Structure formats: C-alpha cells, structure tokens
Amino acid sequence: MSLLSYLINGISLGSVYAIIALGYTMVYGIARMLNFAHGDVIMVGGYAALTMMLSYNANPLVAVLAAIVVCTVLGIVIEAVAYRPLREAASPLAVLITAIGVSYLLQNVVLLVFGPNPKSFQSVIPFPDLKLADGALNISAETIVTIASCIVIMIVLTTFINKTKAGQAMLAVSEDKGAAQLMGINVNGTIALTFAIGSGLAAVAGVLLCSSYPSLSPYTGSMPGIKAFVAAVFGGIGSIPGAMIGGIILGIIEILGKAYVSSQLADAIVFAVLIIVLLVKPTGLLGKKIQEKV
Amino acid sequence: MAAMLEVKNLGISFGGLRAVNNFDIKIEKGQLYGLIGPNGAGKTTVFNLLTGVYRPDTGSVVLDGTNITGKKTIEINKAGIARTFQNIRLFGQLSVLDNVKAGLHNHHSYSALAGIFRLPSYRRVEREMDERAMELLHVFELDEDVNTLASNLPYGKQRKLEIARALATDPKLLLLDEPAAGMNPNETQALMDMIRFVRDHFDMTILLIEHDMRLVSGICEELSVLNFGEILAQGKTADVLNNPQVITAYLGE
Amino acid sequence: MKKNTNFKSNMITYAMVIAAFAIVQVLRTTGHLSSLMTGLLVPLCVYVILAVSLNLVVGISGELSLGHAGFMCVGAFVGALFTKCTKETITLVPLRFFLAVLLAAAVAAVFGILIGIPVLRLKGDYLAIVTLAFGEIIKNVINVFYIGRDSNGFHVSMKDQFSLGMEADGVILLGGPQGINGISKDSSFLFGIILVLITLFIVLNLIDSRDGRAIKAIRDNRIAAESIGISITKYKLMAFTVSAALAGVAGALYSHNLATLQASKFNFNTSILALVFVVLGGIGNIRGSVIAAVLLTALPELLRGLADYRMLIYAIVLIVMMLFNWAPKALEWRERYLGRFFRKSAKEGE
Numbered sequence: 001m002s003l004l005s006y007l008i009n010g011i012s013l014g015s016v017y018a019i020i021a022l023g024y025t026m027v028y029g030i031a032r033m034l035n036f037a038h039g040d041v042i043m044v045g046g047y048a049a050l051t052m053m054l055s056y057n058a059n060p061l062v063a064v065l066a067a068i069v070v071c072t073v074l075g076i077v078i079e080a081v082a083y084r085p086l087r088e089a090a091s092p093l094a095v096l097i098t099a100i101g102v103s104y105l106l107q108n109v110v111l112l113v114f115g116p117n118p119k120s121f122q123s124v125i126p127f128p129d130l131k132l133a134d135g136a137l138n139i140s141a142e143t144i145v146t147i148a149s150c151i152v153i154m155i156v157l158t159t160f161i162n163k164t165k166a167g168q169a170m171l172a173v174s175e176d177k178g179a180a181q182l183m184g185i186n187v188n189g190t191i192a193l194t195f196a197i198g199s200g201l202a203a204v205a206g207v208l209l210c211s212s213y214p215s216l217s218p219y220t221g222s223m224p225g226i227k228a229f230v231a232a233v234f235g236g237i238g239s240i241p242g243a244m245i246g247g248i249i250l251g252i253i254e255i256l257g258k259a260y261v262s263s264q265l266a267d268a269i270v271f272a273v274l275i276i277v278l279l280v281k282p283t284g285l286l287g288k289k290i291q292e293k294v
Numbered sequence: 295m296a297a298m299l300e301v302k303n304l305g306i307s308f309g310g311l312r313a314v315n316n317f318d319i320k321i322e323k324g325q326l327y328g329l330i331g332p333n334g335a336g337k338t339t340v341f342n343l344l345t346g347v348y349r350p351d352t353g354s355v356v357l358d359g360t361n362i363t364g365k366k367t368i369e370i371n372k373a374g375i376a377r378t379f380q381n382i383r384l385f386g387q388l389s390v391l392d393n394v395k396a397g398l399h400n401h402h403s404y405s406a407l408a409g410i411f412r413l414p415s416y417r418r419v420e421r422e423m424d425e426r427a428m429e430l431l432h433v434f435e436l437d438e439d440v441n442t443l444a445s446n447l448p449y450g451k452q453r454k455l456e457i458a459r460a461l462a463t464d465p466k467l468l469l470l471d472e473p474a475a476g477m478n479p480n481e482t483q484a485l486m487d488m489i490r491f492v493r494d495h496f497d498m499t500i501l502l503i504e505h506d507m508r509l510v511s512g513i514c515e516e517l518s519v520l521n522f523g524e525i526l527a528q529g530k531t532a533d534v535l536n537n538p539q540v541i542t543a544y545l546g547e
Numbered sequence: 548m549k550k551n552t553n554f555k556s557n558m559i560t561y562a563m564v565i566a567a568f569a570i571v572q573v574l575r576t577t578g579h580l581s582s583l584m585t586g587l588l589v590p591l592c593v594y595v596i597l598a599v600s601l602n603l604v605v606g607i608s609g610e611l612s613l614g615h616a617g618f619m620c621v622g623a624f625v626g627a628l629f630t631k632c633t634k635e636t637i638t639l640v641p642l643r644f645f646l647a648v649l650l651a652a653a654v655a656a657v658f659g660i661l662i663g664i665p666v667l668r669l670k671g672d673y674l675a676i677v678t679l680a681f682g683e684i685i686k687n688v689i690n691v692f693y694i695g696r697d698s699n700g701f702h703v704s705m706k707d708q709f710s711l712g713m714e715a716d717g718v719i720l721l722g723g724p725q726g727i728n729g730i731s732k733d734s735s736f737l738f739g740i741i742l743v744l745i746t747l748f749i750v751l752n753l754i755d756s757r758d759g760r761a762i763k764a765i766r767d768n769r770i771a772a773e774s775i776g777i778s779i780t781k782y783k784l785m786a787f788t789v790s791a792a793l794a795g796v797a798g799a800l801y802s803h804n805l806a807t808l809q810a811s812k813f814n815f816n817t818s819i820l821a822l823v824f825v826v827l828g829g830i831g832n833i834r835g836s837v838i839a840a841v842l843l844t845a846l847p848e849l850l851r852g853l854a855d856y857r858m859l860i861y862a863i864v865l866i867v868m869m870l871f872n873w874a875p876k877a878l879e880w881r882e883r884y885l886g887r888f889f890r891k892s893a894k895e896g897e
Binding site: 345347367368371372376377379383384385386387388392393395396397399400402403404406409410411412416419420423459460462463 | 748749752753756757758759760761763764766767768770771772773774775776777778785831
C-alpha cells in the first residue's frame with residue numbers, strides 16, 4: 001500500500017512539474033530561450049492567489065483566476081520589455097542572463113512587498129480527502145485535483161495547438177520564424193501569446209503546488225522551476241507530450257527516492273537519471289534529432 | 295603508376311534513399327580531376343564519404359595504397375585528404391593567419407605546458423608555423439590580410455583562405471567543393487590559375503566539384519559525371535562533355 | 548604584428564591587477580578602506596578566478612556550463628580538508644595554503660575529466676543542463692558525507708556522524724550538512740592576488756598557443772576543425788579540465804577565508820553568478836571577466852546603504868546592462884550617438 005501511495009504522490013508532484021515544464025517547453029520551442037524566470041512566475045502566482053484570499057476574502061476559484069490573470073500579464077510584459085529586444089542579439093546567452101536578472105527582480109520585488117518569511121498557504125481545494133481500502137490508502141483532494149488539472153491542461157493545450165489557427169501559427173513560428181513571417185503570421189504576437197499561455201499555466205502550477213506544500217516564500221519557485229526545466233529536457237525540450245511524461249517521471253523518481261533512498265539524495269537521484277537519459281538519448285525521450293548539414 | 299585515390303563500389307543510403315550508389319573513381323597522382331553533375335546528384339555526399347563525415351554502407355576507399363574506408367575524419371585528414379566546403383567553413387573569430395596555423399596543427403607540435411610557460415619550444419615552433427603560414431598565404435595573395443578576422447574577409451578571399459588552410463595540413467589529395475561558387479569571371483580566371491599553380495607547386499592531386507563549365511573544361515584533365523547518385527559518364531574531359539547522355543542530364547529532355 | 552598586440556593586451560591585464568592590489572594596499576595602510584571592503588577583498592579574488600575559469604569554457608571553448616559551482620565546491624572541500632588534516636604537521640602557512648590549493652586544483656581537474664568525458668558528447672542547451680545536473684549532484688552528495696579521524700585512521704559514512712564508529716579521541720572533519728568547521732583562515736588578499744595572476748597567466752597563455760587555437764577553431768566551426776585533423780574530444784576536454792581545476796582553486800581560496808564551510812553555498816545561483824560575470828564582461832574577453840567580477844561583487848556591498856533595495860537595484864542594473872550591451876537596437880543607438888567612444892573601448896577589449 002505504501003508503494004501505491006508514494007506512486008500517487010509522485011504522479012501528483014510530477015503533474016505540477018509537468019504543468020510548469022509545459023511553459024518551459026513551449027517558450028523554448030518558439031523563442032529558443034531558457035526562461036529562467038519561469039519558476040518565479042509560479043511564485044508570483046502563489047502570492048497573487050494568497051493575497052486575493054487573505055486580503056479580499058475571495059473565493060478560491062476567483063483567487064485562482066486572479067492569479068492566472070496576474071501571471072499572464074506578467075509574462076507578456078516580461079517578454080516585451082526584457083526578452084524581445086534581445087531576440088536578434090549576437091549571443092543566445094544574452095537573453096539567458098537577462099532572464100536571470102528578471103528572476104532576481106521578481107524575487108526581490110516580492111521580498112520587499114511581502115517580506116522574507118514564508119507564508120502559510122491555505123489550500124484552494126474545498127473537497128475532503130479520498131479514503132480507499134478502509135482508510136489504508138488516503139489520497140488527498142489536492143492530489144486528485146492536481147492530477148486531473150494536468151490531464152485537462154494537456155488535452156486542451158494539444159487541441160489548441162492542433163486545431164486552432166493561433167496554435168498552428170505557434171508551430172509555424174517554432175519551425176521557422178522567417179518563413180512564418182513571410183506567410184503573414186504575426187511572429188511577435190505569436191511569441192507573446194506563447195509567453196501568456198506559459199505564464200498562465202505557471203499560475204495554475206503555483207496554486208496547485210502551494211495547496212499541496214502549503215508554504216510560500218519569495219524563493220518557492222526556484223527549485224520547482226529548475227526541476228521542471230529538467231523535466232522538459234528529460235522529455236525532449238520543445239515537445240509537449242515530452243514535457244508531460246518528463247514531469248511525471250521526475251515526480252515519481254523524486255518521491256520514491258525520498259521514500260526509499262534518502263531524502264537528502266532525492267534531488268541527486270533525479271539529476272542522475274536525467275544525465276543517464278541524455279547520454280543514451282542526447283535530445284531527451286521525445287526530442288527531435290537534428291543533424292547538421294555539411 | 296599507382297593511383298593516388300582508388301574508390302570502388304562506394305555507396306550510402308539515408309532512410310531508404312540511395313544517395314550514392316556503386317561509385318567508382320580512380321585518380322592518378324598529380325591529376326586535376328573534376329566531379330560534376332546536376333544539383334542534388336550526390337557530389338557533396340561523395341566528398342563527405344571520402345572525408346569520413348559519413349560512413350559508407352558499401353565499398354572501399356584507398357588513398358595512395360592505404361585503405362582508409364570507414365575511418366574517422368581526423369584520421370583521414372592525417373592520412374592525407376584535406377577539403378574545402380561548399381558553404382564556407384572558416385574559423386570566423388580567428389585571424390587569417392590563425393586559420394592557416396590551425397591547419398598546421400598536426401605538423402608543428404609542442405606540449406600544452408610549453409605553451410603556457412612559453413618554453414623555448416613554443417617560441418621556435420610558433421616561428422616555424424608563422425613562416426610556413428605566411429608562405430601559404432603569399433601563394434593565395436592574402437599576405438595583406440593576415441590580421442583580419444576570417445569572417446571579415448570578402449567572399450572570394452574566404453574561398454582562397456579555405457584552400458590555404460586545407461593545404462596547411464600537407465595533404466596528398468585536395469578536395470575542393472565548388473571553389474568558384476559566387477565568383478565573377480575575372481575571379482574565376484584567377485582561381486583557375488591558382489589551382490593549377492597549387493597542383494604544380496605543391497605536387498598536389500586535386501579532385502574538385504564545380505558547376506562552372508568554363509573552369510571545369512579549362513583545368514580538369516578527367517571528369518566523372520554523377521546523376522541520381524550514380525556515375526553517368528567518366529573519362530577525358532572533352533569526351534565526357536560531348537557525351538549526349540551528359541548533355542541530356544544537364545539540359546533535360 | 549598580431550603577436551605584439553596580444554602581448555600588450557595581456558600585459559595591460561596583469562598591470563591592472565597589480566595596480567589594483569597596490570592601490571588597495573595603500574588605502575589599507577592609510578586606513579581609508581572600510582572593514583566591509585576589507586572583508587570583500589578575498590571574495591573578489593575568488594570570483595575573478597571563477598569568472599576567468601568559466602570564460603575559458605563559455606567564451607573560448609564555446610560551451611555553456613551551468614555547473615561550475617560544483618568544481619568550486621570540490622576544490623573548497625578538498626582544500627579545507629587538507630588544511631584541517633595538516634594543521635599540526637605543516638606549520639608554514641603559505642606552504643600549507645599553496646599545497647591545499649594545488650591539491651584542490653588536481654582533484655577538481657579529475658572531476659573535470661570524469662564529468663567532461665560524458666558531458667562533452669552533448670551539444671548546446673543539453674550540455675548546459677547536464678552540467679547543471681552534475682553541479683547539483685556534487686553539492687547534494689558532499690552534503691551527506693561524514694568524515695572523521697581517530698587514532699585508527701579515517702572513517703567515512705554517508706549516514707550520520709555516529710555511524711563513523713570512531714574511538715573517543717575521534718574528530719569529525721566533515722559533518723554532512725554542517726560541513727567543515729574551524730578551518731584555519733590561511734588565505735589573504737596577497738595570496739588571492741597571486742592566484743588571480745597565476746590563473747590569468749595560465750588562461751591567457753593557453754588561449755594564445757597551439758592548443759588554444761585548436762580550442763577556438765572547434766568553437767568557430769566544429770566540422771572544419773575535424774577536417775583539418777583537430778581532435779574535438781581532446782581539446783574540448785582540455786578546456787573543460789583546465790577550467791575545472793581553476794574553479795577548484797577559486798573554491799580553495801574561498802574556503803580558507805571562512806570559519807565554516809557548507810556545500811549548500813555552492814548551488815545553482817553561484818554557477819549562474821559566474822556566468823553573469825562572463826556574459827557582462829564580454830564572452831571570450833578575459834579582461835572583461837575580471838572587471839565584471841570585481842564590479843558586480845562589489846556592487847551589492849556598495850549599495851548596502853540602500854538596505855532592502857540593494858538586490859532589487861542589482862537586478863535592475865543587470866537587466867538594463869544586458870539590454871544596453873546586447874540588444875541590436877541599443878547597439879545601433881550607441882553606434883550613432885556614442886560611436887567614437889565605444890568603438891575605441893571595444894577595440895581595446897579585444
């Protein structure tokens with residue numbers, strides 16, 4: 001039974017990673033940049049929801065929606081102000097460092113506004129836990145909602161990309177910016193939309209993460225951000241199902257590692273698995289192999 | 295006389311597509327040999343097979359009596375094949391001089407420690423390299439540009455620098471992939487003289503891919519025509535160029 | 548010719564470091580240096596060495612490493628352990644310190660080779676993420692190591708200090724997450740400057756040699772480099788290993804400036820910090836790395852008067868500087884209005 005409950009917890013944590021990783025992977029696919037500030041957007045989402053609930057007594061659902069709006073706007077602003085001017089820069093490292101600057105900026109703004117002490121987060125999920133097998137297996141409502149959200153997001157996102165014009169434009173831009181521009185696609189608009197969606201997802205991930213692990217500080221986002229980045233690479237960066245699979249596998253490894261090996265070494269195990277996967281499949285599980293033309 | 299390069303039954307497929315098939319070629323020492331054919335015929339693929347960028351599925355490659363089939367690029371270069379690239383591949387952030395000195399890498403050596411501590415061997419070998427590189431650059435009339443970054447050179451000079459760098463590795467066989475691409479008729483004329491000079495002065499065997507028929511008929515002694523990955527015609531330049539099959543392949547039905 | 552301009556440029560870099568040292572010494576003896584700045588002198592040297600070593604990988608070899616703090620961590624712990632073990636046997640501080648640094652560099656180099664061999668097969672962002680992963684693994688693993696010594700010799704455990712099974716006279720050298728305590732503060736600003744100069748000497752001379760040329764050739768065009776017989780693996784590994792060794796030196800210098808040392812200090816943020824120095828100083832520009840490391844390490848301290856706002860300002864300065872230095876539009880604007888000044892300084896920076 002304990003293995004089963006660890007597995008379920010792993011899938012739940014993995015679902016959060018997967019939702020964050022989706023944002024990473026979409027942004028990477030389209031803008032070819034590692035957005036290191038993505039993890040901090042999660043944290044901002046958490047604070048936005050918390051503020052709505054504590055200061056405005058908002059209903060949890062409203063709080064979540066508010067967090068999504070805040071993060072979406074934040075994502076669009078960050079892209080327009082900090083990343084877009086550097087899109088044609090001589091080195092891809094320029095935008096990476098700027099993203100790190102944005103990450104510091106978000107952390108420190110939140111630090112000034114909310115203070116350095118962790119805030120306890122009140123779960124947004126109003127359901128009771130699910131008890132199975134005469135109470136031997138206890139699945140928290142947060143777990144169920146997290147996993148369900150992940151599945152819904154995956155389905156909606158895949159449909160959006162494959163069936164809508166905007167989604168097709170995203171694929172076109174990620175394939176070839178120049179050609180997409182010539183076909184009359186608004187490249188700037190499409191990239192902004194990608195950041196908006198990715199950041200909106202980050203807000204959802206932030207709220208779900210804080211509901212399961214109810215402590216929120218200005219640095220809450222960084223480690224899940226890095227883990228999700230690892231998940232995205234693990235699954236094959238740029239691939240949406242890859243991000244999903246990568247996230248969930250990562251979550252399971254982390255929880256099982258904590259339970260059966262050592263809680264201090266769990267992260268090391270996660271990273272070790274990533275290294276092994278990349279050495280066997282250098283572009284991740286579902287990544288495309290690109291051969292340089294001679 | 296023994297052949298400098300003897301290739302038999304060379305072939306490779308990419309995902310079911312037979313890119314090069316049953317490719318035979320024999321080049322004598324000191325020959326200027328041309329490889330022509332329509333776009334997409336597989337000419338550059340042949341170069342990539344000869345230089346170890348791709349491993350052939352079938353066939354053998356013998357260079358000056360040594361079997362080099364399936365060897366890695368680095369070993370093939372050490373065995374004596376150097377090349378240029380259709381889309382120029384220089385070391386853009388290095389000076390013209392350093393591009394050629396990079397080519398001299400395996401012939402003039404000192405240890406990393408000698409380099410860091412500026413031991414006498416460093417000074418001696420660097421001086422040798424400078425002298426040798428300047429000789430080569432002089433041949434290609436690049437003496438004035440030694441300190442220019444390679445990426446800042448005009449196009450024609452970049453092509454020449456690539457040849458100089460290839461020669462710096464002291465090859466037995468030089469492969470030139472469309473050396474005249476993007477050059478005007480005057481530049482092409484000068485390039486033809488230069489290629490001939492390289493052959494005579496360095497005692498070089500040269501295989502070149504080219505679309506410019508003036509260059510091909512002007513300097514190549516023998517030709518192979520490649521079409522859809524297979525050899526269509528082979529032999530003395532004049533004979534091949536008058537071959538009706540070749541004319542059809544180029545001009546279409 | 549080119550040789551001379553390189554030589555001149557290198558001499559300027561060395562002169563800059565020595566001049567900075569002289570000025571600081573004068574300020575110190577005349578009592579014009581605040582205790583805050585004095586405390587910052589060794590860390591400044593640490594970050595200069597770290598930035599220069601990372602620039603060898605990022606700028607000269609052209610690979611993005613996000614795990615440099617891992618090598619620094621190895622060097623810091625190896626050096627500190629050595630000093631702790633030899634405190635009684637080697638009493639001459641400079642000798643003990645430089646032996647510790649040497650050992651730290653050697654062990655970090657071994658890690659560089661072991662990690663470099665698998666990692667350097669990957670390319671681009673995948674290589675970056677794997678270096679990040681290795682950096683985190685090193686930190687996490689050191690965090691669970693316990694080493695003790697008693698009359699029977701050394702004891703190692705990965706569980707806790709009681710599992711070491713030591714005699715009563717046993718001393719804990721490395722205590723898991725608590726790290727190392729009571730490190731002798733062997734480092735000094737003078738030693739730091741000497742190590743900076745040695746690092747610069749190694750890196751600048753390596754870059755301007757046959758091997759450096761091969762490393763840069765591979766960076767500029769891998770396929771062409773192979774075609775002229777340059778071994779990709781050998782030279783990528785050489786750059787990576789030398790860089791790891793120097794990061795180890797930075798680590799040893801760092802740990803000998805602290806009383807206690809914990810592995811958690813060498814996290815992802817430290818690796819990123821080094822990368823920020825490299826990119827802001829100019830990718831591949833060694834002197835730029837030195838200047839950027841000094842300015843950006845000193846900046847938060849200089850802003851200390853602004854208390855809570857200092858890291859905020861740091862972040863804004865970082866973003867604005869990146870936009871100003873790299874955005875094509877900003878470069879165009881600079882060219883138009885400040886053209887002469889910047890073109891001149893850019894040339895000198897080469």
